[in-house]
Amino acid sequence: MTTPTHAGRAIVDSLVRHGVRRVYSVPGESYLALLDGLYESGIHNVVCRQEGGAAYMAEAHGKLTGTPGVAMVTRGPGAANAFVAVHTAWQDATPLVLFVGLVPIGDRQRESFQEFDPAAWFGTQTKRVLVLDEPDRASEVVAEAFFAATSGRPGPVVVGLPEDVVAAPFAGRLHEPLPVVDGTVSECDLADLVARLQRSERPLLLVGGARWTPDAAATTTRFAERNALPIVQEWHAADRVPTASPSCVGQLAFGGPAYAARMLEEADLLVTVGAVLGDVVTGGYRLRQDPDAATVVVTIDPGLRGRSGAVSRHVLAAPTAFARAVAELDLDRAEVWRPWTEAGRRAYEEELARLARGTGMTTVLREIAARTSDALQTVGAGNHTAWARLLPVDRYPGELATRNGSMGYAVPAAVVAALEHPGRAVVAVAGDGELLMNGQELATAAQEGAAFLVVVMDNGQYGTIRMHQEREYPGRVSGTRLANPDFAALARAYGGHAETVRADAEAAGAVERALEAVAEGVFALVHVVVDPAVLSP
The missing domain is CATH 3.40.50.970 (Thiamin diphosphate (ThDP)-binding fold, Pyr/PP domains)
Incomplete structure (x- = not known):
């Protein structure tokens, strides 16, 4: 690869190293050097009609692929229009990197055209706000942004690009992607989970959240079906287990079905994978609030953000790590759990029939x-x-x-x-x-x-x-x-x-x-x- 001529080109070359094939943008004069870097880069630039649409596309890309969606917008009004997708990515735990053009460094704090403070605007709704103030660190900033967006509980990262810095010559080096870990279900974690399940009469899996892959979803489904375990899904996360699976008992959602709420309340063991007991799942923090309720939370977020109710054990692992740990697990309790699961399945099918x-x-x-x-x-x-x-x-x-x-x-x-x-x-x-x-x-x-x-x-x-x-x-x-x-x-x-x-x-x-x-x-x-x-x- 030839040496990048300016910081904008270094950013694009770094995006290539991070596997980016497509970005979503509305062009702006504040980041012309970045647009120049995209020229002949091999990255497909999807040019949109409004920054909200472009940033939504990047957020959807992050959800769909598990890798950060990339949006590029200009300063001031452009950044404001993109904010809706940043909030979506923050609450939905979606990896997103938003590049925002900024005023030249010399124009800061002078009420210059379309000036704003990215940290003040985005600081409460992002995992990090980075501003490129040194052109030679352009590639390093990309690597930091992608790592922050994907590690732990995923989320949005905003990268500010002062107009003069992004166009300045680049004399640094290109950085490789930083590794992101999935956590692990330790031997102690797995032994505790198995012991709790084997004592349980009415277990329930709650799945959702981030850090899923097709293999993790399929493996978790096979584990549940092999053991006749019921799975209820988070609102708007209806694809972790197929609709037709005998283990699928529907969703916990706004105005959700009464039978699903009863199952959440009556379960003597709840295992959440990727999901947490937030306000929608619990019907406004009403369901499963018993401090003695047995709940094992499997999530890669050490802060357990968005949860409510009791947590009996926190397994610091992504759904991918959970799926690997239970892939071959046969608990020899299927006949005990089958009536409970089949009752939930029948209620779900009746709900779909009424809807149809x-x-x-x-x-x-x-x-x-x-x-x-x-x-x-x-x-x-x-x-x-x-x-x-x-x-x-x-x-x-x-x-x-x-x-x-x-x-x-x-x-x-x-x-x-x-x-x-x-x-x-x-x-x-x-x-x-x-x-x-x-x-x-x-x-x-x-x-x-x-x-x-x-x-x-x-x-x-x-x-x-x-x-x-x-x-x-x-x-x-x-x-x-x-x-x-x-x-x-x-x-x-x-x-x-x-x-x-x-x-x-x-x-x-x-x-x-x-x-x-x-x-x-x-x-x-x-x-x-x-x-x-x-x-x-």
Whole structure:
């Protein structure tokens, strides 16, 4: 490799060393040298239409691959627009590296054009904020950023690039990636876990969080099935165990099913893998708060961030290390646990059956499920996301979602999923409010040739807030109504295929034609018009 000519090129050469194949950006004059470094680098620069969309794509990339997604934005307004994805990555424990152009060093603290303090803005929502003040340390800063983003509990890292420093000559050396450890399930940890399980009559696994791989998810599933152990999943983490697995008993989510909450309360041993007992899982810190409850937490985070309730033992290990430790474990308790697990499974299947009896969005999602296999779904936030449960998950990764309740995510995440997995069906489930928060990234999809299906539920309102409003202030609708465009016409304007469904009889044909368009290499959108009274499945 030739010696980098400037710090911007050194950063890009370091990204190559870290295995980066794709970055997501909105260009800015504050980091022209970094854009120059990307020229002929072999890294694909996905140029987006708004920094929020670009940073969401990087966050989705981190979730999908387990390696840091990389976004590049300019100072001031650009950094502000990207903040939503930083918060998402912070709460969802997603590895993300955000490069932000800054004012030249000599212009600092002079209220110069678009100046801001990156540490003050991002300090509470990132694992680290690094500012490159010496061009020769450019590669070192990249290595530090990637290590911080991936080690322990993953999260976002912001790297500030003063305009003059990133363009300065580089005379340093290129740094190799720093190793990230998975922790370990020690012999003592494993012996304690086995002893607790063998004493248990009603054990329950709770899975979710970060640091999963396809192999870890598959191995954990096989362990649970071999031992007839039930697995409940975190909200918006529905892909650690396949929907069809006899061990899968659903999710603990906002407004989640009563049977899942009962299982959490009645379990005489809870083993969490990657997940912690946060507010959503515990129904607002109400469930499993008994100080004597037996709970073994397996997480690589030494700080146990986000937990509540008792912790009987903390195993400092990532899900990958847990999966290796239990891969061949046969506890000889399957017949004891099978009735408990089968009861949870039946309750889950009954819930899915009830959900599938609806119309409108339900009919459209049923038609999609019947025509796709191994689909990768993307959802943001809102009541419409509940319909995504009609799409079965076959393997990890199978769902990209925001566990911090951030809207506008479905389309940017679908762009990433389609580019990263061009052979898989990708289905974005969006609401009318959510789609218009980052719907402009459909232009990016068309530009990049990202082929996926978008299903838009149009009930003319911010449905989640309307639901809460009707509960707290019945009949007094305020601030939640929406006057929507013709979403199908909008999709065609962006260069995609579009269908409109106003009645169940139109669903099958619309879905069939939309999926044919996706197979031909373009994105497609199905605009589902529903009664405003429909707020949830």
